[in-house]
Amino acid sequence: xxxxxxxxxxxxxxxxxxxxxxxxxxxxxxxxxxxxxxxxxxxxxxxxxxxxxxxxxxxxxxxxxxxxxxxxxxxxxxxxxxxxxxxxxxxxxxxxxxxxxxxxxxxxxxxxxxxxxxxxxxxxxxxxxxxxxxxxxxxxxxxxxxxxxxxxxxxxxxxxxxxxxxxxxxxxxxxxxxxxxxxxxxxxxxxxxxxxxxxxxxxxxxxxxxxxxxxxxxxxxxxxxxxxxxxxxxxxxxxxxxxxxxxxxxxxxxxxxxxxxxxxxxxxxxxxxxxxxxxxxxxxxxxxxxxxxxxxxxxxxxxxxxxxxxxxx
Numbered sequence: 008x009x010x011x012x013x014x015x016x017x018x019x020x021x022x023x024x025x026x027x028x029x030x031x032x033x034x035x036x037x038x039x040x041x042x043x044x045x046x047x048x049x050x051x052x053x054x055x056x057x058x059x060x061x062x063x064x065x066x067x068x069x070x071x072x073x074x075x076x077x078x079x080x081x082x083x084x085x086x087x088x089x090x091x092x093x094x095x096x097x098x099x100x101x102x103x104x105x106x107x108x109x110x111x112x113x114x115x116x117x118x119x120x121x122x123x124x125x126x127x128x129x130x131x132x133x134x135x136x137x138x139x140x141x142x143x144x145x146x147x148x149x150x151x152x153x154x155x156x157x158x159x160x161x162x163x164x165x166x167x168x169x170x171x172x173x174x175x176x177x178x179x180x181x182x183x184x185x186x187x188x189x190x191x192x193x194x195x196x197x198x199x200x201x202x203x204x205x206x207x208x209x210x211x212x213x214x215x216x217x218x219x220x221x222x223x224x225x226x227x228x229x230x231x232x233x234x235x236x237x238x239x240x241x242x243x244x245x246x247x248x249x250x251x252x253x254x255x256x257x258x259x260x261x262x263x264x265x266x267x268x269x270x271x272x273x274x275x276x277x278x279x280x281x282x283x284x285x286x287x288x289x290x291x292x293x294x295x296x297x298x299x300x301x302x303x304x305x306x307x308x309x310x311x312x313x314x315x316x317x318x319x320x
Contacts, residue, residue: 012176016247016255019176021263029158030260032232032246035284037223038177040308041151042186043301068132079125145212148174148187152197153204153216154223165201180249181286222308229311232260248287282307 010022020031051061152174159170171194178189203209204216226232232246245254285300 010172010176012172012179014176016249016253017259017263019173020255020260023173024260024263027158027160028264029227030232030264031255032260032284033223033226034155034158034173035177035247036226036304036308037154037219038151038181038186039284039301039304040222041154041219042147043305072129072132075125075129079122145215148191149197149200150212150216150219153200153212154219156201156204157220158223167198167201171197180251180253182250225311226308231311245283247284250286252287 008018008022008025010019014022016031023029023031023034051063152170155170155173156165159166159173171192174187174192175189178187178192181187200209204213207213209216245256246260247255282300282304284304
């Protein structure tokens, strides 16, 4: 059984599971992982009331660190300063630390002891925003292609045409402004990238691809998708919602694979079961109203043992 660009998700999932023993869901998770794992060199902080213009993300947070240090030294530090800073914690890029920041806020209100909370935040902001390499921003589509080349293959030989078809299939079903469109997929360029990657001629990009490959593998080894069967009683519920209205359900994934490969797991961490990849809502919602499911997905991947590292770019 094969698939074409018009095939529904169930058919594509069946093809991928039969030929490569990997569900379409894992490829969709990998897509989100690559495109939403932030490359800070591309990010600009939008203009704020006290800023004259947009500033690079890294510069903005360096300035916030300096402000925090001044707050710590001041003998007149008040909770007002802290509450102003908490407004920044609402940003989705700080999702990983939002709970901790809330705890710190409660502690501060009770004790007025601001030194330790500030030291914590300085460390975490430095870790989150300042640990990246210099250089040109990466091309996410090239990274995704090279990562998937490890899985759309047979005996280390990449099935190039199938991989290109899968990319084009996704391009028709995801928000173009957040990911990629069919016009972005250049067969000749990707073929050259694959050759350079195999010859280890891409420098730091080789390392990035290998890290994303490890993240992909860890989800499979963790049997992340199978854990949804232990959590979900309604197998008709969707795992992926695409912009054209198509969906992939838990039942379809289960039916597409030999049941022996999908044992019902009784024990699992509640916050690690697969979440719905809602490309459809992301497409139709206005900016800032999509519940940040893509950032939550990255956090969940980071929580799984082998992928607790931060990709350094």
